[in-house]
Amino acid sequence: MGEIDNGTVDLSSMDEVFEQYSEEQGALIPILQKAQNTYGWLPGDVLELIAERLGVSPGQVYGVATFYAQFYLEEQGRHILKLCDGTACHVRGTPILVTAMEDGMNIRPGETSEDGELTMEIVYCLGSCALAPVAVLDEQVMGRMRPQMIVRRVEKHIASAKKATEA
Amino acid sequence: MHTTLPFPNEADPTVNDPQHKCIAVCMGTGCTSSQSAQLHQTLREELDEHNLNGEIEVRRTGCFGFCEQGPIVVVSPGETFYTEVKPRSAETIVEQHVLGNQPVERLLYHDPTSDATVEKWHEIGFYGKQQRILLDNSGIIDPENIGHYLAREGYQALHQVLSEMTPEQVIEEVTESGLRGRGGAGFPTGVKWGFARKTQKWPKYVICNADEGDPGAFMDRSVLEGDPHAVIEGMIIAGFAIGAQAGYIYCRAEYPLAIKRLRVALEQTRELGLLGDNILGSDFSFDITIKEGAGAFVCGEETALMASIQGERGQPWPRPPYPAVSGLWKQPSNVNNVKSYAFVPRIIHKGAEWFSSVGTEGSPGTAVFALTGNVNRTGLIEVPMGITLREIIYDVGGGIPGGKKFKAVQTGGPLGGCLPEEYLDIPVDFDSLQEAGSVMGSGGMVIADEATCMVEFAKFFTKFVCDESCGKCPPCRIGSTRMLEALERITEGEGTPEDLDEIYWLADGMQQGSLCALGQLAPAPVISTLRHFEDEYRAHIEEERCPAGKCQALITFEIVADLCPGCMVCARNCASNAISGEKGEPHVIDPELCERCGLCEAVCNFDAVIVK
Amino acid sequence: MTNSIADIAENSQCIFIIGSNTTEQHPVIGTKIRQAKRHPESIEGRHRGAKLIVADPRRIDIADYADLHLQHEPGTDIALLNGLMHVILREGWHDEGFIAERTEGFDEMKEIVEKYTPEVASEITGVPAGDIEEAARMMAENRPGTLLYAMGITQHTVGVANVMSCANLQMLLGNMGVAGGGVNPLRGQNNVQGACDLGGLPNVYSGYQKVTDAAVQEKFENAWGVPLSGEMGLTVTEMLDAAEAGDVRCLYVIGENPMVSDPDLNHVRYSLQQTDFIVVQDLFFTETSEFADVVLPAASFVEKEGTFTNTERRIQRVHKAIDAPGEAQSDSWIVAELAKRMVALGAATLDEDAPHAGWDYATPADVMDEINALTPIYAGITYRRLEEGAQLQWPVPNEQHPGTPILHVGEFSRGLGRFAAVDHVPPAELPDDEYPLMLTTGRVLYHWHGGEMTHRARNLEAMYPEALVEINPKDAHNAGIEDGELMKVTSRRGEIVAKAQVTDRVEPGLIFSTFHFADSAANFLTNPALDPQAKIPEYKVCAVRVENAVAGRRQGNLIGQ
């Protein structure tokens, strides 16, 4: 039985969210979205709090949170790389980008690197098909990616972010 | 039949003035991905520097459709069309074109098929066979400026509906136009509205399906980003027609820009009294809420979509009862696609006859496609129904790049089918595509060239369905996995002829035994490729050979010594250390060590790595 | 119960639970109430979504499902009910037609209730006045409404007045004699209803025929062939007092365990020690058996035939599934054997011509025949009908009668329904400086009564292996008690040591304990003060103090004697 990792989180940040959706019917999904914006993922404590405040069962919240691809039930890397494998990107080379990342950074789709820096995931279509293949690193869209570029771009991005925090 | 809205001063007539001085910068997702926002900013700064900001407008527009060439900039008067404009080119545009009145040659579009440089927007081949009636505002107006939409006769239809028409007349007009649902199934929109109108139960809901989930499709996103008011106006009219007071737009969360533009547009309509209580002084009240999806393809299915709005797992419900009788919160609901709603104001304003004069008898109007894949000009296109696939691929799309051969066109997304060359001359409309074994779908059109392995292609779609199956019906939940396994066996060289029988059997069971379109249509890409490319399947099974050279288990890589300059890039990238050779000397791949990942082929700048 | 379980589940629009931890003590009724409350459409498609109001000093499980939880202080039920009635009268929500046609005593009742403004009621009960108003409105707007209660209402020195007060409320709303209405006591034990129905009470023969009624006495004398006493017998608590005084010399205890279930166990122990001869008949060697002279092994319910009567007066069959272990025998066999032996010894002289004098019964059906003949409310309940699947709720006056799912339809059994004017009287013992906390007692889901059975059901015991005392975090903090630590609870009568369960299910000032565990049974602490009429002890309120028990003093149950 997969226990959820209940990292300690400040639950009071959710008060505002509940306030905002107090009148709205069927607000579970937007509340989960806001919670994920707040914490970066959905800790077990937060799921239980949402269940309690919405008067639904924890199971329903968990069922919804695991149904939708958007929600993370595990802590994510500091940086997130999304590789689009929509049809257009697929025929234009996303699989080879995955290979390049696997070989170059030793990370597989759906995984977070051991140092917690990077999470890589495959997504279906970001709607930027004309720029295929597309990768999104944090918020930054990178079109027409090539295998030799992607590893470099990701490494550079992580390194400069590290430098910025250290400074 | 011309009516005046109660706020004539809000309209900004400059959008209709060909002499208006304007630099239009595309701010669709495609172009913003290529830094068009910075470009817009730089252009403003450049103009500032020359004190021209009051004289020349820098306009943020929606998608021009030619996303591949983005960022797109159009300078007016004159509609000079610039492509792939980098922020650093802003200075040149301002100094050379605006001040010097001299088009910037190097930024103009160079047509690879005709080898000519094209200056004007509408002279580009990409637009030649297009007929933009749904996208007629995209690229022209600033989608965040309601004044632009109003100047383009926006909300005239709504005004007309509220002041002159009964709900029944609206439904009749839409029915008359022959508009068929653009979400894929092609059900007549007017008839659907009629059902929802007939149900005597309130409240009722108008729902816009903007959960564009097909991989390789972005039509709805572009419409929402480029012309959000058209969708909103269509929804309000639908609300009036069926007797609803509330609407929902269910939009993919992956489309943050579309959501932002919708929010801005909704705010503006509320301010002008076009949404809310007593719209335009009538006794009709209506408002719209945006619901963001959370990443589930199945929520594009209307009942799953409603379950998701209710905050539940996006699992479809059985129909009947249909949404028109019992939908969202068990109330009568009308679900249409983004494009269907966006067509409505145009149909009301210009008349059913005008609309049905475009396209074919069975499928009036235009079709919007996201043309992508192995084609020269990719992007968003709008063509009249009845155009042939060949015209789309070769005239609009400019053919197959790299001198490769066309192999198949895939329409309808993961629930559609693949058509080979012999179908290129069929007309594109709901019925013809279905007859040919594919579907219109929501508008994804992906071109595959000869280097595409059709078995692998089918496997890709099946994998997608496996990932996106909601898990409710065993035929889809388990059947899609078994289908994927059969395809995996084939691509790994372990397939048997019986696997093909199993695929047909699984396809039939999934189609019969699944509740929703996802399960029912999921086998379509496999079955259509199997039907049209059986030879390729058999080559995998009987000869253990992948004719397209894609399936790793069935190919080997070699380096052509004559072409290899010994640059060492492949050796550096090879994770299994299978490539050896001295710098400056041709390299060699050790087939024993090679894992056939294909990275060497992808990184080689000299095409020296080949597949055997 | 005046109404039946299914009727409440399907028809009540407002369910008012007071003094019943329904989901733990009558779990299946609790389930049905949750269904009635939660589902806008029941599974069969009827309109549901009943309102649910729970009045209980603790935040019990079903309170989580309620529209409104009135957390009143223990022993203030009358004040709460009078407050509700005050609002109903003030707003004119009472059922005037029903009151005029079917009841008497309204004016006297009204006079008392008038004093209980929501503010006055709030002052006594601790329930916000606004909640009292809201509850009254909910009851008025959602009719028919039902009222359910259990020991939380009866186990007080004002138990009878509490019950009458409940009846007042339901008559005021016109909720009597209708589907979905009624005053419904939930009976605690599987056959407590049957034991009462069949004469297991000191004041009545079977079917509530009074021992003091000469005609009744004559009827039974003729039937049993022996002169009978016309005086009321002793109640359980009186028996122990009489034993202590030496008046009662022999106790015959059948399937009961007063050494766990009676109040003030130190007193019970003393009384039993004083008794000359005690016979205990049970499945197990119980705490009471310690004091027995003879212990007789009885058969369990799976080892015999018979009938049980449930809380809604429904008579149902019990079937034998297996043989009793060893030489254990059914209680009916044992008592019949004793009777025959005593008659043989000349202890009773029976008129052999009397139709029901003898003790030769071949089967329980033979006993039921005798019950049919002598008990009007059971007259039509025969094994033949039960085996055929008839669903019978008494009264069933003859063999053609279909049974009575709802009582008091059209007319009360006494004619007019009587409003009783009842005033709030505080519990017999309230907290003071020496004993500053209030103790209330009850039960938990996994155990049942004295625990003779559930402690020996291995997984029930595993789920709840030791006594826990619920205490509010504030009080726990004050007493230096952490969750899970042993705490000592002391009253004027004794002390127990048990693990603390620190929880906000109880308010500050109140602690809760069960009596399921003999070693730390709450009944060492409880007050034996009785309701003057029903002779029911005040289990629900007594004054105690708590302290952190020194580690290692687990067996502290008898220290305070």
Add this chain to the structure above:
Amino acid sequence: MCVVSVEKARGLQTACTTPVAEGMIVETESEAACETRQFVLEMLLTDHPNDCMTCEVNGDCKLQDLVYDYGVEWPEPNGRRHVYPIDPDPNPFVFIDLNKCILCSRCVRACEEIQNRDVWSFAFRGFETKLVAGTDQPMLDARCESCGQCVAYCPVGALYDKMSVGLGRPNQVEKVRTTCSYCGVGCNFDLNVRNGEIVRVTSAEDAPVNGMALCVKGRYGYDYVHHRDRLTRPLVRAKWLPDVEERVTEGEWTLVEVAEKRAEPTVSGNGAIAGDAFIETDWGTALDVVAGKFAKEKQAQGGDAFSVFASAKCTNEENYLFSKFTRQVLGTNSIDHCARL
């Protein structure tokens, strides 16, 4: 499985949701419907363990019945299957084997719609869809109140009564309908008896009060009847018995140590049995002791010397007899029971 053919309708319709209309022609066993059912069953079997031989519910399994009725052959094991740990949940009542779960949602609905406890739900999606308690927690942490309703509704062997594992399959037990011995609700259920032992309690759909519902005590609290503490012979204090030492020595009676808390030893240093030691005797002796003592007291004191505690746990007939015994034989009305306690 609920699909049927409706004339003129496109494809198969779900029988449970399609409203009946005037003139509608429905075929429940049409070729298309049967083929689809066969397909669904075969799909389920591709991800189901083939272990009916050892399965608890063999012979009482809806999946098994349907597979048999529709003549489905067991498919070749070929492809991915779920491998879940068997009985991973620490609760003592519900045995879980998700490998057998067909995701029919009956347990989810039983818990949500009938029990209103919402313990079960589905998590994840597609082939990964999985039945979970709460947020994939142990059941008891997910507010489970151990009513066993989910087990009662499970059509296969995915949820089963843990206490009954290995003790008898449906065709090996005799079912005896009875009424519960705990609270006053009066639930009916079936005792499952095998070789003179209660091995399981199962719901009886036609139970008038409770239907399929039971609580934890009713469903899982039956094993006390087999507890080793059960009394099997009458016990009498030595002081009431003649010739105790002799008959104990002869083995006719037995000295027992049931009273653990007794202060003094039951046997003194010289081997004499103490007067308050309990002796396990025969019925005749015990009944004679009681009847004799009662008769003597009645003669001396009259009926007022007696008080009888009747029992709310005994049957109606027994309580009637207690009442009759008290009043007719002992000559007093002092009979009461713990109705008030």
